[in-house]
Amino acid sequence: xxxxxRYDTIQPRFLRYRNHYKVYGFIFFLFAFLLxxxxxxxxxHHGPAWLWHENKLELTLTGFYFLSGLFAYFFWFKPQxxxxxxxxxxxxxxxxxxxxxxxxxxDVESVNRVCWSLFYLKTQDNHxxxxxxxxxxxxxxxxxxxxxxxxxxxxxxxxDFRLKLIQYDHHQKRKDWFxxxxxxxxxxxxxxxxxxxxxxHIFQSRDVQINAQGMYVFRLIMFSMLTLLATSFFYSMILxxxxxxxxxxTKVKGQDEKSRDLEFEGVVLQRSKIFQxxxxxxIFTVLxxxxxxxxxxxxxxxxxxxxxxxxxxxxxVDNRFxxxxxxxxxxxxxxxxxxxxxxxxxxxxxxxxxxEVSSDRSGRNIASDNVQEVxxxxxxxxxxxxxxxxxxxxxxxxxxRN
Numbered sequence: 001x002x003x004x005x006r007y008d009t010i011q012p013r014f015l016r017y018r019n020h021y022k023v024y025g026f027i028f029f030l031f032a033f034l035l036x037x038x039x040x041x042x043x044x045h046h047g048p049a050w051l052w053h054e055n056k057l058e059l060t061l062t063g064f065y066f067l068s069g070l071f072a073y074f075f076w077f078k079p080q081x082x083x084x085x086x087x088x089x090x091x092x093x094x095x096x097x098x099x100x101x102x103x104x105x106x107d108v109e110s111v112n113r114v115c116w117s118l119f120y121l122k123t124q125d126n127h128x129x130x131x132x133x134x135x136x137x138x139x140x141x142x143x144x145x146x147x148x149x150x151x152x153x154x155x156x157x158x159x160d161f162r163l164k165l166i167q168y169d170h171h172q173k174r175k176d177w178f179x180x181x182x183x184x185x186x187x188x189x190x191x192x193x194x195x196x197x198x199x200x201h202i203f204q205s206r207d208v209q210i211n212a213q214g215m216y217v218f219r220l221i222m223f224s225m226l227t228l229l230a231t232s233f234f235y236s237m238i239l240x241x242x243x244x245x246x247x248x249x250t251k252v253k254g255q256d257e258k259s260r261d262l263e264f265e266g267v268v269l270q271r272s273k274i275f276q277x278x279x280x281x282x283i284f285t286v287l288x289x290x291x292x293x294x295x296x297x298x299x300x301x302x303x304x305x306x307x308x309x310x311x312x313x314x315x316x317v318d319n320r321f322x323x324x325x326x327x328x329x330x331x332x333x334x335x336x337x338x339x340x341x342x343x344x345x346x347x348x349x350x351x352x353x354x355x356e357v358s359s360d361r362s363g364r365n366i367a368s369d370n371v372q373e374v375x376x377x378x379x380x381x382x383x384x385x386x387x388x389x390x391x392x393x394x395x396x397x398x399x400x401r402n
Contacts, residue, residue, distance in 0.1 A: 015136050015141065017081050017135060017136070018172055018176065020176050032065070039051070039059070054340040079096070085135060089144065089148060091104045105144070105148035108123055108152065110122045110152065111153060117133035118130065119131060166248060166252055167244070181269070184270065184277070188276065192281070193228070196284045200287075204294070208320045209322060211394040227284065228276075228280055231276045231279050235279075247261070291320060296316075297317065298314070302342075304384045309343060315337075319397060321334065322393055322396045324393065333345060338395045338397060343400070346379055353371055377392060379393065
């Protein structure tokens with residue numbers, strides 16, 4: 001096998017962290033902005049007392065997201081973007097701003113592959129240096145290591161992992177190149193979600209009274225983004241595994257030719273995006289047809305033995321049951337979720353009368369003196385302690401499915 005270094009050892013290039021990792025940082029801040037907007041909206045409309053009393057767990061998790069995300073960004077992610085590596089014939093230089101750290105190949109005791117493109121070099125003084133394909137052209141470093149220290153790995157293992165590093169490198173570069181089909185990308189990421197949201201509202205609002213418009217649209221946005229991200233990831237991995245990796249394997253193995261076939265990749269990616277759009281349209285259609293965006297899960301906050309429900313158990317909630325003048329109506333005896341996870345059983349609807357009934361010592365029912373008419377837009381529900389409460393329809397989250 002030719003052991004000639006496949007990189008310039010006189011003026012080696014800088015191997016940097018890839019640009020699309022900045023997109024990951026943008027996504028973090030986007031979700032942080034959405035969470036901030038959501039909690040600000042609830043703070044304005046309900047006040048701080050309700051916000052903390054009803055959302056302790058959610059607020060705690062949100063705070064953890066902010067703190068851990070900001071810590072990771074400023075103390076790990078951001079510094080990584082400033083780092084770069086140069087590979088020489090005898091050593092590696094790590095640049096971090098104005099500082100440089102040198103690792104001599106002669107000091108490397110062993111090289112260990114962890115998984116995928118991740119591996120680390122262990123030095124004689126027990127330090128470990130980790131690398132993966134988030135660094136551009138990592139195969140240069142692998143080839144430099146092999147050229148300087150052929151005793152560390154057998155030729156077959158070296159060549160096998162070199163091929164994988166090239167495959168991962170091309171895969172990462174295609175991420176930087178992902179938004180190159182302007183019309184398809186605009187339709188896929190902007191027009192298609194908009195059509196989905198508008199279409200879902202048109203079809204679903206005919207049967208269901210949508211009380212919380214903002215939350216309804218927010219959920220649709222989340223469904224659309226998750227669908228597009230999932231289908232993009234699915235086709236991306238299919239193309240990598242069964243098309244691009246196979247092509248690289250036949251082209252690169254045992255040779256020094258590592259360049260990408262941009263024309264071929266462009267055609268394949270364009271066609272895959274058309275398939276992805278068709279797949280996303282199918283998923284959106286099923287989602288609206290089955291009203292899947294109206295289903296949610298909730299964890300019961302208190303023991304409701306009267307209704308056969310235990311604290312901490314999770315139930316499926318059908319959020320279509322929040323109106324009286326549509327096909328998804330509430331009926332006497334239905335178990336409803338209202339507020340932030342409270343359970344109640346429907347006793348009467350708006351315009352009907354409801355009252356408490358007691359018994360005398362002989363077991364005969366005594367007519368209640370506390371008979372009230374249920375106000376319009378409300379339902380009377382029996383809550384966990386047996387009392388009757390009037391609940392606004394807009395406060396009903398949905399009906400518990402058996």
